[in-house]
Amino acid sequence: MHIVQPGMELDVLKENSKIANANYRLMKEHGIKSVDFMGSIGAGKTALIIKLAEKLRSKGVRVCAIAGDVTGADDYTRFEKSGLEAVNCSTGHECHLDANLVSKTLSKINLDDYDVIFIENVGNLVCPADFPLGTDYRVVVISTTEGDDMVRKHHDIFLHSDIAILNKIDIADAVDVDPEVIAGDYRKLTGGIKDIYKCSVKRDQGLDEILAAMKL
Numbered sequence: 508m509h510i511v512q513p514g515m516e517l518d519v520l521k522e523n524s525k526i527a528n529a530n531y532r533l534m535k536e537h538g539i540k541s542v543d544f545m546g547s548i549g550a551g552k553t554a555l556i557i558k559l560a561e562k563l564r565s566k567g568v569r570v571c572a573i574a575g576d577v578t579g580a581d582d583y584t585r586f587e588k589s590g591l592e593a594v595n596c597s598t599g600h601e602c603h604l605d606a607n608l609v610s611k612t613l614s615k616i617n618l619d620d621y622d623v624i625f626i627e628n629v630g631n632l633v634c635p636a637d638f639p640l641g642t643d644y645r646v647v648v649i650s651t652t653e654g655d656d657m658v659r660k661h662h663d664i665f666l667h668s669d670i671a672i673l674n675k676i677d678i679a680d681a682v683d684v685d686p687e688v689i690a691g692d693y694r695k696l697t698g699g700i701k702d703i704y705k706c707s708v709k710r711d712q713g714l715d716e717i718l719a720a721m722k723l
């Protein structure tokens with residue numbers, strides 16, 4: 508939860524962006540490219556990261572994942588089971604990762620061992636937007652199961668992201684959602700210059716395009 512006292516919020520955000528810059532520099536010094544995956548619980552962030560990492564690993568790219576969760580280690584366990592090396596990062600009570608938590612987690616990783624770090628943020632479409640972590644790309648993941656109004660309801664996180672992904676297009680009909688409505692909302696929000704990436708992690712559709720968008 509956010510506990511923000513009057514006048515504190517700006518300081519908190521300023522401090523966060525200072526540490527985010529340091530995270531960015533540290534990863535660059537080690538030749539690491541990094542991506543922050545934001546999105547609701549159930550959007551498919553964990554599965555998406557696993558699939559993207561598999562594709563990269565098959566090309567010899569060394570990938571590590573940071574699993575951000577309020578408590579527990581479920582995503583971390585899924586990463587490890589898939590063969591993806593991962594580090595757990597529990598936020599305690601916070602509903603988002605911040606640059607300081609990521610900084611502490613980076614200190615536990617041997618950065619020379621990796622080319623790419625994928626960070627799974629806490630499942631939440633609101634406050635992760637306010638806390639850049641120092642990654643090359645910020646990505647927001649939604650799925651058709653969340654309805655067709657996610658872009659209209661959550662402008663901020665879409666505007667704060669470099670790449671937007673609509674997952675589970677294979678079941679759009681079954682949940683009565685038209686992906687084109689979501690795509691249209693996103694296009695409009697971004698002034699007609701950006702398209703949402705449509706994919707199905709389950710059916711391995713649209714994932715190469717997403718890697719290309721991250722220049723990976």
Ligand code: MG
Binds near residue numbers: 553627
């Ligand atoms: Mg997850």
Ligand code: ZN
Binds near residue numbers: 509601603635
């Ligand atoms: Zn939060």
